[in-house]
Amino acid sequence: MSVVMIGVDPHKASHTAVALDDRESALGRVRVRASGMQTEQLLSWAAQWPKRAWAIEGAWGLGYLLAQQLAGAGERVVDVQPKLAARVRLLNTSSVNKNDPNDARSVATVALRSHDLPQVSVEDHAAVLKVWVRRRRDLAQARNRIVNQLHAVLCELVAGGFAGEISAPQAEALLAMIAPTSAAGLARKALGDELVDDLRRLDRQSREVHKRLAGLVAASRTTTTEIFGVGPVVAATVVGNTGDVTRFATADRFAAYTGTAPIEVSSGPQKTFRLSRRGNRQLNHAIHIAAVTQIRNRHTSGRAFYDRKIAEGKSPKMALRALKRRISDTLYNAMIADARRAAREEPGRATGNDSDSSAAGSHP
Numbered sequence: 001m002s003v004v005m006i007g008v009d010p011h012k013a014s015h016t017a018v019a020l021d022d023r024e025s026a027l028g029r030v031r032v033r034a035s036g037m038q039t040e041q042l043l044s045w046a047a048q049w050p051k052r053a054w055a056i057e058g059a060w061g062l063g064y065l066l067a068q069q070l071a072g073a074g075e076r077v078v079d080v081q082p083k084l085a086a087r088v089r090l091l092n093t094s095s096v097n098k099n100d101p102n103d104a105r106s107v108a109t110v111a112l113r114s115h116d117l118p119q120v121s122v123e124d125h126a127a128v129l130k131v132w133v134r135r136r137r138d139l140a141q142a143r144n145r146i147v148n149q150l151h152a153v154l155c156e157l158v159a160g161g162f163a164g165e166i167s168a169p170q171a172e173a174l175l176a177m178i179a180p181t182s183a184a185g186l187a188r189k190a191l192g193d194e195l196v197d198d199l200r201r202l203d204r205q206s207r208e209v210h211k212r213l214a215g216l217v218a219a220s221r222t223t224t225t226e227i228f229g230v231g232p233v234v235a236a237t238v239v240g241n242t243g244d245v246t247r248f249a250t251a252d253r254f255a256a257y258t259g260t261a262p263i264e265v266s267s268g269p270q271k272t273f274r275l276s277r278r279g280n281r282q283l284n285h286a287i288h289i290a291a292v293t294q295i296r297n298r299h300t301s302g303r304a305f306y307d308r309k310i311a312e313g314k315s316p317k318m319a320l321r322a323l324k325r326r327i328s329d330t331l332y333n334a335m336i337a338d339a340r341r342a343a344r345e346e347p348g349r350a351t352g353n354d355s356d357s358s359a360a361g362s363h364p
Helices: 038-046 064-072 082-091 100-113 125-157 168-176 183-220 232-242 251-258 281-296 301-311 316-345
Strands: 004-010 014-020 026-033 052-057 077-080
Touching (some): 004 100, 026 038, 077 082, 082 100, 125 168, 125 232, 168 183, 232 281, 232 316, 251 316, 281 316
Parallel strands (some): 052 077
Antiparallel strands (some): 004 014
């Protein structure tokens, strides 16, 4: 008996599932309410097909919780990007309306026709790192807003305001020297005091999150921190946003995901490449930090690589991009090695990729 593919169109309030056989003929469909019983209801309905697989549209987005629940129940689950399902629906020669059952059928069709869709696995330490990396990013954004508000208030209290980056102790000392006489001036100073308190709180929370990240990175036993310029925050960002690194068959595919692989825009015999703005921008930013750190330290091999590119006639920006790609390859090799080591230590855990990558080399 062939495997039955069950496509799921997830929504906030409900999920619609359609089962297809290997000839893309519909075998059944069901709609369940998004609740604590959603997984049990779907599994009960799907029990009629012992050999089955699930294809969920946006398994890392709106369908995240359902995908994790099914994977945790031992089901095989693959992720289907919404744009792929939309293309199948668009190219369908019959008249197909846009509704949940048809969307779910398109998702299942994509899964039947594609053999390289990423498989969803139960979350591990990478998901935990991603949670706290996001928390750190949110705190940094909140701090920037508070600092901007504080600068605006100080400009209304002191001629010229405060030049440069300001810290909570500096702002507190400056406000202590101000003695406004008007009601508006007193209100602005009171607001400044509150903003300083908010800034202290955010700084304290950021330090706590940084300590937590450092502990989690150490517990994950990732070897990415052995790369110069990759500290706990950068390592947590890379591992957390990468997730299961074995879903990338080669370092080239990982580089495309990080946005460090150039995009070809050739026409005719002329070969032309341009900077990629695609990929995961958090990953790209983390790699950028590591690259800049290496360039600033002249004793690193990364700086030597950068200097060689400059000597070859590359511009500083082009040399930086080349170094970022080199770091991306090195990170990929380190995470692949970590995944293989974990698979050896935990029998039965598949790495998903046993091929050796030749794109990296030694650590920058």
